[in-house]
Amino acid sequence: MLFLAGLLPLIGSFLPLVSGLPTSPSATIRPPSQDPFYSAPDGYETTRPGTILRLRRAPGNLEALVGNASAAYNVVYRTTDSQYRPTWSVTTVFIPSRPRPGNTSALLSYQIAYDSYDVDASPSYAMYAAPPVDVSIALSQGWHVNVPDYEGPQAAFTAGVLSGHSTLDSIRSILSANTTTATFHIHASTSRTALWGYSGGALASEWATELQQKYAPELRLAGAALGGLTPNITNVMNTVTGTISAGLVPGSVLGLASQYPDAYAFLLRQLKPDGPHNRTSYLAAQHMTLPEALAFFAGQDMYDYFRHGRATFLAPVVQHTILRDGYMGTHGVPRMPIFAYKAIHDEVSPVADTDALVQQYCGRGATIRYERNRVGGHSAEAINGHARALQFLASVLNGLYSPSGCTIRDVTVNVTDSAL
The missing domain is CATH 3.40.50.1820 (Alpha/Beta hydrolase fold, catalytic domain)
Structure with missing residues (x-):
């Protein structure tokens, strides 16, 4: 409570x-x-x-x-x-x-x-x-x-x-x-x-x-x-990860990437298959409202879900998406x-x-x-x-x-x- x-x-x-x-x-x-x-x-x-x-x-x-x-x-x-x-x-x-x-x-x-x-x-x-x-x-x-x-x-x-x-x-x-x-x-x-x-x-x-x-x-x-x-959008992700607002990240990543199939497929491949920060948990955001996502992901480092952490978002296919649609x-x-x-x-x-x-x-x-x-x-x-x-x-x-x-x-x- x-x-x-x-x-x-x-x-x-x-x-x-x-x-x-x-x-x-x-x-x-x-x-x-x-x-x-x-x-x-x-x-x-x-x-x-x-x-x-x-x-x-x-x-x-x-x-x-x-x-x-x-x-x-x-x-x-x-x-x-x-x-x-x-x-x-x-x-x-x-x-x-x-x-x-x-x-x-x-x-x-x-x-x-x-x-x-x-x-x-x-x-x-x-x-x-x-x-x-x-x-x-x-x-x-x-x-x-x-x-x-x-x-x-x-x-x-x-x-x-x-x-x-x-x-x-x-x-x-x-x-x-x-x-x-x-x-x-x-x-x-x-x-x-x-x-x-x-x-x-x-x-x-x-x-x-x-x-x-x-x-x-x-x-x-x-x-x-x-x-x-x-x-x-990059600075928002860097600012809120690990905070009470971390739940903003998975919906924004998936939502933006949904407009770019190559980037979406790449990001899904980069999600860890198991462990405390895994693909299944990350993709649960697909069926969450904002309050649900904020409660579920609060305090988590959202980069921990990806095999290569923050470097995942420096890949050319992701940068292309962000530069066109995230700034x-x-x-x-x-x-x-x-x-x-x-x-x-x-x-x-x-x-x-x-x-x-x-x-x-x-x-x-x-x-x-x-x-x-x-x-x-x-x-x-x-x-x-x-x-x-x-x-x-x-x-x-x-x-x-x-x-x-x-x-x-x-x-x-x-x-x-x-x-x-």
């Missing part, structure tokens, strides 16, 4: 802000691995990215669980994987109970940090157990809300290119929706769209911002709030205003990595407000930065934000007593 009491604040940093601890989803709602809806029809590969392939009213009472929503829909849409091959994903769209009047609609794309290599941890299913308070807050403002399963059908956790493509195409699908099944009443020509994510959710959001200009240039994004950024800032520069917030003492991702990313973008003409918090760590900053992120999002979605170059400053915001 003492261990779990110490673990819960950390778990909260990766899960959405919810009204209570997660419980099991309703038995009437089938998980993605068992629901035929989670599939793409034959020939979908020839459709354009963002095309709606399937659409349904979300089963059960999801809109009531979340609150402030008149309806919720699941959308299967065409997107593009990390190797620029056709794939598909699912998003959940919430219609506000009291939409903005006239043609002043706003859309918030809210990327939840689900940080798992298990497709059944996808937000479209997990939200039944843990309705995000942030979605309800956004809906109360009259905003439409998009919550994509941005890791795709393989739950490719940390695959940046796929996550960015999937996020952008979820927005495309919603803005173009006008079917006999549902019209979301979003005025694409006049609506403003913003992105928000923390930690794993910021990973997907950031990759969407840097890929947008080349991949989805027609999208007009008003801004993005990015909290607890993890710009360098932010390699695919473009965000062209919309960014609010980035990070704890200086972040114990999951070194603040220096985010400092370097922001400096890189600022040097290339980006508009960024970057606030480094002197107090708290990764978990605490999700709470400490919450109000500032909402304020920024309201400003850009209301057309009141006046961007002007880059501003970088240290702040002291202490909303929570958590030191993590």
Whole structure:
């Protein structure tokens, strides 16, 4: 019990802000691995990215669980994987109970940090157990809300290119929706769209911002709030191994490698067949949610699972994967205003990595407000930065934000007593 009491604040940093601890989803709602809806029809590969392939009213009472929503829909849409091959994903769209009047609609794309290599941890299913308070807050403002399963059908956790493509195409699908099944009443020509994510959710959001200009240039994004950024996957692995956050590693390794079959096969061959740190234990992460993985792997040196330890990840086939898909800032520069917030003492991702990313973008003409918090760590900053992120999002979605170059400053915001 003492261990779990110490673990819960950390778990909260990766899960959405919810009204209570997660419980099991309703038995009437089938998980993605068992629901035929989670599939793409034959020939979908020839459709354009963002095309709606399937659409349904979300089963059960999801809109009531979340609150402030008149309806919720699941959308299967065409997107593009990390190797620029056709794939598909699912998003959940919430219609506000009291939409903005006239043609002043706003859309918030809210990327939840689900940080798992298990497709059944996808937000479209997990939200039944843990309705995000942030979605309800956004809906109360009259905003439409998009919550994509941005890791795709393989739950490719940390695959940046796929996550960015999937996020952008979820927005495309919603803005173009006008079917006999549902019209979301979003005025694409006049609506403003913003992105928000923390930690794993910021990973997907950031990759969407840097890929947008080349991949989805027609999208007009008003801004993005990015909290607890993890710009360098290698440094995250090196930082969390042997700590209470070690459970992040196997899902991220397997998820990223799933986009590169040669790297995936190589890594599996390198796992030790027996001993206390063996292949079977490592691959158990395939069916774990983040809280389960954190509890199972806490304190372990995750490199001990591999025959050659850390050197395994220096192999050319692995480096190719990481260089293409694991480092932010390699695919473009965000062209919309960014609010980035990070704890200086972040114990999951070194603040220096985010400092370097922001400096890189600022040097290339980006508009960024970057606030480094002197107090708290990764978990605490999700709470400490919450109000500032909402304020920024309201400003850009209301057309009141006046961007002007880059501003970088240290702040002291202490909303929570958590030191993590």
